Amino acid sequence: LTDRAPTVGPLYQNPTFKNISPRVGFAWDVFGDGRTSVRGGYGIYFNTNNQQNLIVTVTNPPVTPRPVVNNPTFPVPSFVGSLSVRPVQFNLDNPYVQVWNLNVQRELWFDTVLTLGYAGSRGVHLLRSNDVNVPTPQLRSDGTVFYPVGQSRPNTAFTTIELKSSDGNSWYNALIFEVRKRWSRGFSAQSSYTLSRNIDTTQASTFFSDATNGTTSAFPEPFGIDYNKGLADYHAKHNLVLNFIWEIPFARNLKGAAGKILNGWQMAGIAQMRSGNPLTVFVQRNRSRSQWSPSLGPGIGQDRPSFAPGFTHETAVTGDPIRYFNPAAFVLQPAGTLGNVGRGSLTGPNLRTFDLAMVKNTRWAGLGERTNLQLRIEAFNLFNRTNFGVPLLTAFTGAADNEQPVSTFGLIRSTATSSRQIQLGLRVTF
Template identity: 35%
Template sequence: MRLRVVLAVALLFTTGSLARAQITSATISGTIKDETGGVLPGVDVVIRNLDTGLTRSVVTDSNGYFTVPGLAPGKYEARGSLQGFATGVQSGIVLEVAQQAGFNLTLKVGTTSETITVTGESPIVDIRTSGLSAIVLEKAIEELPLNGRNYINLATLQPGIINFTEKSGTAPATRGMQLNINGMGGRSNSFLIDGANMKGYAGIATVTAADSTLGVETIREFRVVTNSFSADYGRAMGGVINIATKSGSNELHGSGFEFFRNSKMDARNFFDVGDAPPFTRHQYGATAGGPLRRNKIFFFGGYERLQEDLGQTVIAAVPTAAARVGNINPAVQPYLDLYPLPNGRDLGSGIGQYSYPFTRVTRENFLQGRLDVELTAKDSLFVRHTYDGAHQVLPTASGVIATTSFPQFFTTNTSGNQFFTVEEKRTFSQRLLNSARFSTSVLTFEQRPANTLAQPLAFFPSAPFMGTIQIGGLSQVGNDNIAPSTQNITYWTWSDDLTYTMGKHLLKTGALVEHAYANKLTTVNSRGNYTFANFTQFLAGTPSRFQGVAPGAVLTRERSNTLFGFYVQDDYRVTSKLTLNLGARYEFFTVPADKNGFDAYLPDVVTSPATVPGGPFVNPSLHDLAPRVGFAWDVTGDGRTAVRGGSGLYYDTDGPYNSSLGIAIITPPFAPAVNIAGAGIPFPTPVFPTATAGGALTVRTLDYHIKQPKGWTYNVNVQHELAAGWAFTAGYAGSRGYQLVSSIEANPVVPVVQADGTLFFPANAPRRNPAWGSIDYRTSNGRSEYNSLQTSLMKRFSHGYQVQLSYTLSKTMDNADAQLGMDVLTASIYPPNPYDPDGEWAVAAFDARHVFSANATWELPAFRNNPVLGGWQVNAIVS
C-alpha cells in the first residue's frame, strides 16, 4: 500500500444551487404524526428550496406518508399544515445528488397561524436504498488538495475504488483515469454530468490532451455509485460517477482563484545537467451566478485556464564518435547524422549517454454556462454547455531509454471536449413527474508528430516524413510510430423519465436512445519501421526487420451505432421500517458498421484462408435483460441504524464495440500489415512484398460470436449514526465478471503433447492455420471474482471540521487482463497456452489487498469571524 500525504491551506469562496436531471435529482419522503404518535392524513406539505425559492406541494396519504421526487440538491425546509394543528416547519434539510432522504415531522395541536420550527440536520443514514454509494460534496471538491485540480481523483477516497495507473498511456484509448470499482475493469464505468454521457474513449474518465479535467469551481457535487445500483443507471457494469453542476440562486455569488507553482523550491533531478529545469504553472479562473429574475430565472458561469511550461531532461543512448569510424553505407549517412554525439557518461560498447532539455508546453481553456428557468408552476427548464479544450507539445519519449528520441522530433496533442444538455421537467400532479432530456457529447483528440528536419528523409514517396529506426542498444530515431492519429466520438442522447407515486410505491420508468458516431485514424508503422540488430548492421545498411503498412491502405474508420435502454424501478415501502428496491433494465445496441464499408473479419481462425468483408460480429446484446433487487431496513425505526443489501446484473455495452473499432484499422485486405524479417531487406527504400513473398500476414480480429461482458454485484452492510453528524458503515461487497473480453494468440504453432499430457510449443513448428502468421484474437472467455470488506467513518462538516476514513480489505481474481487495451495497436501479451484460459486464473493485475484513505478539513479558529482575514483552513488527504 502506497502512502501519500498532502497538506494545503485554502480560502473558501463560493456556494451555489444546482441542477435537476432526473438521475441527479433527490427525493424526500416521510411521515407526519401528531403528539401521540398517530399518523395524520391530509396534511398539506410544502417543500421549499431556500436558494431559489422554488416550491413543491403534496398532501399526505391515509398513512400520513408523503413523497416528493425530482428535487434539486440543495438546502430546503419542509412545512406541514393541517386544520386544528399548529404549522410545523423542519429546517436544516440538505439534499444531495441522487439521494433518497427521509424525515418525520410532528404537529402539535393549535391553529395554522401558529408556527413551530424545528432545526435539525439531514439524515446521515440511508434507510431508503440498497446500493453502495458515497457523496463528494462541494466543500470537499473545492477545498481538499488536488494535484492538478482534477476533481474525479476524489472518487478514489471512497471504499472499493482503485486508480490503476500502470496501463495509462498517451494514445486516446489509454489516456485518463482507469478506476477499478468493486473488482470490475477500469473501462467498465459510466460518467454522467447532469445525467448526460461524458464518458471518454473505452470507458475511461474524460480527460483532455493535458491529461486533466478542469472545472472544479463549476461542480456542485458528485455521487460515486459502486455496487447494486438501481435500474435507472445503465451502460456499465462497474460503477457510476454521477456529477451535478452548479446553477444560480436568488443570491449573487462569485469567486476568483489563482494557483501558481514554479521550480524555485524544486530539487534537481539526478539526471539533470546543472540547475533544475525551469517550471511554471498558472491555473486561474472565475465564476459568477445569480438571478436574472428572482425566483424565476437563474444563471451560472465559470472559466478556468491552465498555462504550464514544464522543463524536462530527456536521456537517450547514442553511438560514440569512435563507433562511427569505419565503412559507412552512403545511404545510411543522413540517418546517422540524426544521432548527436554523447554529452554524458560512456555506457560501453561504443554507446554513450546524451541528455537534452525540453520544455513541455501545455495550454487548456475551460468554459461552462448554465441557465435555469421556472417556466410555470408546473414546468422548469435548464440548459448547460461545457467546453474544455487543450493543446500540448511534448518530446517523443516514453521514459524508456530505448524508445526515447531526440530534440528534432516532438509530438503535439490537441483535444476539444464539449457537453451540451437541455432538460424540461413537468409536474403533471403531486404524484406524477416527467423529465425529458437531450444531450450531445463531442470528444476530439489528435496526436500529430512534428520535427525540425531540413529534409523529410521519408522511406517511401507517399510518406510525409521518415518513420522510425531502432538499433540494438540505442534510442530510436524518428517520430512516434503511431502518429498521426485521431479519435473523435460524438454521442447524441435522448431520454425520458417518468416518476409516479402510488401509495407505498415510488415507481419510475424511462427510455434512452443514444446514437454514437466514431471517426478514427491510426497510422501504426504507416511510415515504416526499420530494426537493426546492432550498430554495425546499421552502418552497413542491412536491417534485420521491416514493419509497415502496404501502400494504398485505408487507415480511417467511421463507425456508428445506436444504444436503446428501457427500465422500470419500484421502491416499495413495505412497512415504515422496510423498503424494497425492485427493478429491471433492458439495453441493446445495433451492430456498429463502417460508413464506407471498410469492415472485414475472419470467420474461422482455424480454417479461414482470408478475411471476409462485412461484420464485425453477430449482435451479442439482444438478450441483455438486467434485474436488480435490494432492501433497506430501518432497524430501530428512528433512522439511526440501517441494514441494507442488494444484488444486480449489469452489462458493459461498450466492450465489443470499442474493441472492433481499433481492430478494423489493421485488418486485411483494407490495411494489411507488412512484417518482413531476415536478410536482403533494402534500406532506406523498402519493397513491399505480396503476402507470399513476405510471409504470412498477421491479423487482429474479433470472435464473430463474441458475447456481451456482464457482471453480478452484491452487497450487505450495516450503517449506524454514532453521534450527531457521525456515521460508521461496514459491510461485504462482491462481484463476478463473466464473458470478459480477452486477447489470445489464436494461431499458435501446432503443439506437441508430452508424456505427462502437457503441451509443448516448438519454436519453428507450423502454425495451426498456415494461411496466417500471428492472429491476435479478441474473444469473451474471461471471468473475474471480487470479495471485500468495506468500512468507512464519516464526520459531516460542523463545528469547523469534517473527517472521512475509508478502509477496504479485498481480493480480485481473474483469467483475463481486465485492463485490456481495447484499441492499443501494439503487441498484445498473450497467455502461454491459448487452449487453457483457466490456466491464467490468478490474482488480478490491479488487485490491492489493503486500501486506506483519509481526508479532513479544519477551519482555523484564528480570524474566523473576520471577513477580510478569516477563512483560513488546513485540508489533508492521506492514501
C-alpha cells in the same frame, strides 16, 4: 484455422434483446430507532464493446488490402507464411458485470456513523485477445507441457491469428470498514479501509488494455483461459484513505484588520496508504517455443521464468529500488517448457501520500453580498515521500535457448507520484 486464403465475411450481425439489467435493493431499520440499519443491493450492468476493436479490424487485411506495388489486387493468390491477422469473434457477447453489496451502519453518536460492509462483483464476457495459431505441445506424464524444436503452426499460411473474443472473466471481493463524521461544529472527517482481492483473466489482454505493469493475460490457446488467471493490474490488497475539513475557529470574534486577516480560514487534508499493484517477471525470448507472439502490449509474446528452489513470490521481493527483486530468486525454465512464475504473482512498491490545503474566505462587499474572495495554499505530497514506480521486469534476455540474466533487472527508474509541490491560488465567486 484451416483456410489458406483470406476471405471477408459479413460484419457483426448479432443484435440481442437479452441485455436485461435488473436492480434490487433494501434497507432495514433494525431496532426502529433510526440508529442501526442494514442495507444491500444487487444489479447487472452492461457495457458496449470498444469500437477500436472494429475499426482496427476492418481497416487492416484481409478486410482492407494494403495498396503496395507488388500487391495490386486482393486477395493474394499465394503468399509466404508471414502474414498475421486479427479476427474478431463473429458473435461477440456484450460484456456485463454483476454487482452486489451488504453493509451494516450504526450511528455511534449524534454526527458519527460506523459502517461495516462487503462488496463484490463478477465480470462476464469480458474482451480478451488470444493467439489461436500455435503448435500443440506434448503432455508429459507429470502434467507439464513440452514444445519440441521445429514444430509448425496449425495453419502454416499465417503466423499469428490473434483472435479477439468475449470469454474473459473477473472476480472482486472486498471488506469495507468506514467511520464518517458529518459536517458539524466546523469539522468533518472520514476514515475508510478496504481489504480486497481482484482477480481476472483478461485485464491486460493485448489490444484491449495497456498492461503498464507488465501483467499480460493473452496466451496460447492450448492452455485455456485460466492459464493467466491472476490478480488484476489495479489490484491493491490494502487501501486506507483519511480525510478531513476543519473550519479554524480561533479568530471568529476578532474585529478590524486582525479579524480580516485571521478569520475565515479552513484546513483540509487527505492521506492515502495502499499496497502495491501486481507485477509479472518475464523472459524476453520465446523460450517455451510456443511461437506465441501477439503484437501489442508490454510483455506480450514473452515467457515467464521459474522460481528458484526455496523462493516464493514473497521472498523474491527485496523492496530495494536499486534491486527490487532478488535475482537469485528466478531461474530459466528448461527450453520448451513453461515457467512457474504466475501472472501478477509479485507485488510492487506501496504508496503513501498526504495532501494539505489552507483556504481563506473573505467577503468582498464591493461587488455584492454574495461575492467571495478565496485564497488557496495547497501542498501535494507534503512530506515529500518518494513513491517508486514499476521496476524493470525482464529477468533474462539473449539468443533463444541461450538467455542470460539482465543486469538492470529489478531497477526502478521512475516514481509513481511527483515530489512535494506547493501552489498558491486566488478564486473569486459571485
